[in-house]
Amino acid sequence: MSVSIKDIARLCGVSTATVSRTLSHPDRVSEDTRAQVMTVVATLGYNVNSAARSLRRQRSDSVLAIVPDLGNPFFSAILAGMEEALHAAGIDLLIRDSRQAGNSGEVMLNHLRQGRVDGLICLDGALPEATRRALAAPDVARRVVFCCEWLSGDDGALFPSVRSDNQTGARLAIDTLVGLGHRNIAFLAGPPSNVLSQERRIGTVAALAAHGLELSQTCGGGQDFGLQAGYEAAQWLVGLEPRPTAVLCVSDQMAMGLIAGLNDLGVSVPRDISVIGFDDIVTAAYFRPALTTVRQNRGEIGKRAAELLMIQVREGAEPPEVPAVVNVPVELIMRSTVGPAP
Amino acid sequence: MSVSIKDIARLCGVSTATVSRTLSHPDRVSEDTRAQVMTVVATLGYNVNSAARSLRRQRSDSVLAIVPDLGNPFFSAILAGMEEALHAAGIDLLIRDSRQAGNSGEVMLNHLRQGRVDGLICLDGALPEATRRALAAPDVARRVVFCCEWLSGDDGALFPSVRSDNQTGARLAIDTLVGLGHRNIAFLAGPPSNVLSQERRIGTVAALAAHGLELSQTCGGGQDFGLQAGYEAAQWLVGLEPRPTAVLCVSDQMAMGLIAGLNDLGVSVPRDISVIGFDDIVTAAYFRPALTTVRQNRGEIGKRAAELLMIQVREGAEPPEVPAVVNVPVELIMRSTVGPAP
Numbered sequence: 033m034s035v036s037i038k039d040i041a042r043l044c045g046v047s048t049a050t051v052s053r054t055l056s057h058p059d060r061v062s063e064d065t066r067a068q069v070m071t072v073v074a075t076l077g078y079n080v081n082s083a084a085r086s087l088r089r090q091r092s093d094s095v096l097a098i099v100p101d102l103g104n105p106f107f108s109a110i111l112a113g114m115e116e117a118l119h120a121a122g123i124d125l126l127i128r129d130s131r132q133a134g135n136s137g138e139v140m141l142n143h144l145r146q147g148r149v150d151g152l153i154c155l156d157g158a159l160p161e162a163t164r165r166a167l168a169a170p171d172v173a174r175r176v177v178f179c180c181e182w183l184s185g186d187d188g189a190l191f192p193s194v195r196s197d198n199q200t201g202a203r204l205a206i207d208t209l210v211g212l213g214h215r216n217i218a219f220l221a222g223p224p225s226n227v228l229s230q231e232r233r234i235g236t237v238a239a240l241a242a243h244g245l246e247l248s249q250t251c252g253g254g255q256d257f258g259l260q261a262g263y264e265a266a267q268w269l270v271g272l273e274p275r276p277t278a279v280l281c282v283s284d285q286m287a288m289g290l291i292a293g294l295n296d297l298g299v300s301v302p303r304d305i306s307v308i309g310f311d312d313i314v315t316a317a318y319f320r321p322a323l324t325t326v327r328q329n330r331g332e333i334g335k336r337a338a339e340l341l342m343i344q345v346r347e348g349a350e351p352p353e354v355p356a357v358v359n360v361p362v363e364l365i366m367r368s369t370v371g372p373a374p
Numbered sequence: 375m376s377v378s379i380k381d382i383a384r385l386c387g388v389s390t391a392t393v394s395r396t397l398s399h400p401d402r403v404s405e406d407t408r409a410q411v412m413t414v415v416a417t418l419g420y421n422v423n424s425a426a427r428s429l430r431r432q433r434s435d436s437v438l439a440i441v442p443d444l445g446n447p448f449f450s451a452i453l454a455g456m457e458e459a460l461h462a463a464g465i466d467l468l469i470r471d472s473r474q475a476g477n478s479g480e481v482m483l484n485h486l487r488q489g490r491v492d493g494l495i496c497l498d499g500a501l502p503e504a505t506r507r508a509l510a511a512p513d514v515a516r517r518v519v520f521c522c523e524w525l526s527g528d529d530g531a532l533f534p535s536v537r538s539d540n541q542t543g544a545r546l547a548i549d550t551l552v553g554l555g556h557r558n559i560a561f562l563a564g565p566p567s568n569v570l571s572q573e574r575r576i577g578t579v580a581a582l583a584a585h586g587l588e589l590s591q592t593c594g595g596g597q598d599f600g601l602q603a604g605y606e607a608a609q610w611l612v613g614l615e616p617r618p619t620a621v622l623c624v625s626d627q628m629a630m631g632l633i634a635g636l637n638d639l640g641v642s643v644p645r646d647i648s649v650i651g652f653d654d655i656v657t658a659a660y661f662r663p664a665l666t667t668v669r670q671n672r673g674e675i676g677k678r679a680a681e682l683l684m685i686q687v688r689e690g691a692e693p694p695e696v697p698a699v700v701n702v703p704v705e706l707i708m709r710s711t712v713g714p715a716p
Binding site: 104108109125127129138139142143288289292295315317 | 399401436443444445446447449450451453454457458461466467468469470471480481484485490600601604605627630631633634637655656657659660661662664673
């Protein structure tokens with residue numbers, strides 16, 4: 033008699049996934065489930081070991097996350113959210129820093145092709161053209177989800193992605209500043225080619241236009257979204273004529289660096305210049321003055337990306353099941369770096 | 375004719391490890407090496423695919439890092455250092471958050487026993503007794519290295535570990551404070567049972583004793599090393615009679631939270647109270663006032679832990695090859711939160 037996992041699942045009143053998990057990773061199900069499944073398995077004479085081996089051959093039960101810079105604390109809460117969602121499904125999270133890995137495109141593809149991971153969550157939108165093409169192959173594409181960043185120009189048709197609602201975030205910040213009388217508002221971007229720099233700038237310009245205003249200035253930012261790039265932008269900002277009375281920054285780290293730089297130049301925040309960040313990293317609330325910022329729900333972003341990938345790689349999943357772009361809501365957190373226009 | 379990896383290595387003038395890597399992960403060796411090894415392989419008729427498969431069965435080429443809290447940005451640079459060292463050897467880094475993983479002890483052991491990872495780098499010293507015992511089994515113990523934290527009471531005899539030179543760090547801070555006239559110095563600890571809280575407190579007491587002084591007060595700290603725990607300690611500190619003129623904090627996040635809390639209570643740092651942190655996380659330099667702190671070389675800690683593990687799990691490695699405890703030097707970074715005793 034040939035006994036299938038479906039038979040065991042039906043007899044136990046659990047899903048086939050739970051049976052699979054019980055056989056391959058007994059530590060990952062409750063004691064009750066384990067006892068029940070094992071009893072049925074023993075009764076039916078199902079060969080646990082060979083089943084587990086076979087399952088393991090088909091699925092690696094691991095997912096690779098490609099992070100542009102592991103040294104940036106922004107990613108920690110996203111990875112924690114991912115890890116939590118994946119762990120609940122018995123899947124391991126493998127991480128790799130794309131800036132350190134040399135040819136990260138090759139690494140990603142090799143991992144997928146060799147079956148070392150079941151899928152890929154890419155947090156880096158700046159991939160070489162060859163990698164973009166290779167990832168777009170049908171057998172590969174369905175195992176890939178983007179998170180936070182996405183490939184420039186991809187509206188979700190190429191790869192599903194989980195994004196913060198970046199344009200709304202910019203609008204919330206601009207509406208608040210305009211409401212406080214600011215008319216001369218600058219935008220501090222990260223790397224100009226980065227999709228987040230672009231998208232948040234677009235949101236800023238659109239929100240200003242709705243008030244009949246134009247964006248005063250954009251600083252191209254540095255090589256990254258880091259503190260030092262923000263610090264250096266202070267010099268640029270105070271040199272502008274007329275000097276903006278408010279700045280929306282593309283990241284919290286840049287906002288904090290900018291405020292530190294302004295402080296060192298004798299310019300007071302928010303008395304002379306109002307500053308709003310983007311992210312709400314853990315330090316923002318304890319920075320002094322406490323940083324007003326657009327909060328990205330980082331844990332939720334990671335969780336949703338993991339879930340999206342798990343739906344997508346599921347055997348038999350139809351493409352329409354997968355939403356093209358998941359927008360995670362943002363909110364403006366008012367703290368102490370914004371005041372009325374001087 | 376049976377051709378072994380040793381034969382290929384000898385003919386190519388490279389190590390057997392390089393041949394293995396070339397066969398299993400051709401993208402991870404230089405083009406020259408790849409071309410050379412593949413030519414010899416083709417000449418000798420070695421079956422690349424079956425060899426690669428066999429190698430993969432023997433080694434997972436991945437390592438699991440157990441992190442107590444992925445949401446804490448302290449770990450990002452350590453993981454980046456690990457990832458870099460492991461990647462150079464063709465090994466993937468798999469991470470897991472021990473606080474989220476439920477029974478992290480079981481997870482660790484299962485990963486090792488099932489051969490899903492070759493080794494384990496544990497950054498969490500607070501393991502249940504059952505896990506400690508299970509990890510100490512000879513076949514398991516040689517695949518485990520501790521990093522940052524270690525098991526309380528283990529002087530390196532049980533598991534090798536990479537640690538910051540915590541006691542020296544505390545001494546550097548105390549010597550500086552005493553040199554500036556401070557006599558009434560408090561210590562802000564993290565969780566009392568944590569080895570880092572204990573070790574840095576021991577260093578603080580010893581350094582004060584060398585100056586003929588006693589530790590004024592220790593605050594037990596909160597559930598973690600975070601900003602909120604530091605913020606809440608401000609109330610405790612200002613209530614002390616006589617009030618300490620300086621505080622050494624067990625972490626930068628606690629120091630920043632403390633300074634924010636003191637600020638909110640109208641106490642000025644460093645005019646009224648000097649504060650020194652421990653870690654030098656990326657934000658410390660841009661916090662205002664910029665945080666004076668004991669820098670842990672986080673990238674180096676991660677790199678050394680990865681290297682230590684790779685030496686240890688190498689086939690045929692003798693126990694004496696593995697140093698018991700690797701101490702990574704620390705340094706005091708003088709910024710703006712320390713001044714003369716008021």
